[in-house]
Amino acid sequence: MNVRARFVAIIVVLAVLLGAAGSYVGIQYFGTTSNENSDQTANADQDAENFADLSEDEQKEFIEGLSGGADIEKVEQAFSVIQENSLIEADENQLIEGAIEGMLDTLDDPYSTYMDKETMEEFDQSIESSFQGIGAEVSMVNEKVTVVAPIKGSPAEEAGLKPNDQILEVDGESVEGLDLYDAVSKIRGEKGSEVVLTIERPGSSDPLTVELVRDDIPLETVYTDTKEIDGKKAGVIEITSFSEKTSTEFEEALKELEGEGIEGLVIDVRGNPGGLFTDVQEILEQFITDDQPYVQVEDSQGEKSEYYSELKERKDYPITVLQDEGSASASEILAGAMNEAGGYDVVGTKSFGKGTVQQTIPMGDGSTIKLTLYKWLTPEGNWIHEEGVEPTVEVEQPEYFYTNPVEIEETLKFDDNKEQVENVQVMLEGLGYEPGRTDGYFSEATEAAVSKFQAEEGLSQTGEVDEETGGKLQELIVEEVRSGENDRQMDKALEVLFN
Structure with a gap:
């Protein structure tokens, strides 16, 4: 049995992932830190590079050193017993992959996973165009x-x-x-x-x-806009995820907005699930001065590394950050740092809550282990895992932003009283109609509102909600949400910006 297959617990420090689902292939470890941990990382990298040159006995000794003396022989024995005696034909590769998956399953960590070669190829697509x-x-x-x-x-x-x-x-x-x-x-x-x-x-x-x-x-990740409020010009940069080109795109967008004479900036990471640590790092280094860390990273032994920028002076205009429940991981690093280290307001709702860091560990045959090795902490040392970053200014969107897809199994009509009716009533109200109530009872006022909606949209005027009417309601609500015209969170972010 090949030693690489036997000792699957080799920890090779190669790449860092911060996406909530790990949709981004990682890159080299965090980079320059404020303490000696960076040297320890470099040594680990060197050990990994030299591993292939060791003899089998030396490889075994190296791995057993990493595993703390765990009884690897027990795993090998189980492998041999199954392969040689099982009534069910045992494929060597399946046994090895099953053993890896089984070990990761015992961690009870949804972010530590095994990807075979085929899955890894799909995974790699996420950093393509x-x-x-x-x-x-x-x-x-x-x-x-x-x-x-x-x-x-x-x-x-x-x-x-x-x-x-x-x-x-x-x-x-x-x-x-x-x-x-x-x-x-x-x-x-x-x-x-x-x-x-x-x-x-x-x-x-x-x-x-x-x-x-x-x-x-x-995978476009950076979008810009400008808005006027009380005669002042605000720049808006929306970051939809943190991928390989995000920090470069962000820097270019910021320079362009500053060239247009913006007097304030809103950084919008709503719905941003995270991505590469290095890109959020490079963005934060444009705003957080060098007198305090913008993030901390803690390993399994409780050793902490603090990360600092080299920035001497902060921007001469106000900044707010927008987040919501879809903002995760690298987005939360940004929001936490901008608030705790920068003193900037965070507007919106509580974020997703992912405070762990994964690294990809190639297994040599195209397959990969993604393993949780670290937790990240805010500048003040807070771990937001499963808790999220709390906004300093909490703002919910209008109720219709949270409506469900309209599912019509039976036509909704007068005197019905059900959850689907409530959903339709909230949609009607959001579109400017008056259903009379939003508690799920299909009243005469709701019937009149449906009839008016149907007339204005060229639908059969029945006052009842069938599949066609429900589909049109949903279509217009999506358009309304995406238009941004009633974006309370953005409006509040701009208000906070200049107050």
Whole structure:
């Protein structure tokens, strides 16, 4: 048996991931730190490079040193017993991969996973210019595939998927018991192909069915805008994820806005599921001065590394950060640092809450282990894992921003009293109609509002909500949300900016 296969616990320090679902291939370890831990990392890298040159006995000794003297022979014995005696034919590669997956499963950590060669190839696509799928960042939460955030402009966003939606089925097949990457492989697919997701949404008593058409998902990550408020000009930079080019794109966008004479800046990381640590690091170094760390990293032994910029003077204009429940990991690093180290306000709702750091560990045959090795802490040493970053100014969006896809199994009509009616009433109210109430009872006022909506949209004027009327309601609500015209969080961020 090959020594590389036998001793699968080799820890090779190569790459860092901060995405909530690990959708981004990592790059070299954190970089320059304020203490001697960087030297320890360099030594580990050197050890890893020299490993292949060692004899089998030396490799075994090296690995046993890393494992603290664990009884590796027991694993080898189990492998031999199964391979030589099992009535069921045992494939060597399957046994090895099963052993790796089993070890990772015992960690009870949704972010530590094993990816075979095929899965790793799909994983790699996430740092290319685009990939094909539905465009949603997902994670494993309480053993359920959970949406962290839909990607801007993706089929997932257009279909109304929301943070914390839990995916129960893909095309009618349950994903229960699958690991994250097996579930993701079922969701992804070629452009133009259809997929039906059954989801469980917090606050909704019945599962929802969402139909999507897969598409190309471009990885544009930085968008800019300017807004006027009280005669002052504010720049807005939206960051949808942190990938390899994000920090460069951000720097260019900021220079362009500053050249236009902005008097304040809003950094919008709502719905941003995270990404590469190095990119959020490079962005923070443009705002946080060198007198305090912008983030801390703690290893399994409790040793902490602090990360500092070389910036001497802060920007001469005010800044606010926008976040929501879909802001995770690297987004939370940014929000936490800007608040605690920069003193800037964070506007919106509480963030997702991912405070761990993963590293990819190549296994030599195209497969990879992604293992949680560190926790990251805010500048003041707070660990936000499963807690999230609290906004300094809490603002909810209008109620219709949180409505569900309209599912019509039976036409909704006068005197009905059910959850679907409440959902429709909130939509009608958000579009400027007056349903009279939003408690789920289909009243005469609701009937009149539906009839008026149908008349203005050229639909059959029945006063009842059938599949066509429900679909049109949903379409217009999505357009309304994406228009940003009633974006209370953005309005408050601008208000806070100049106060």
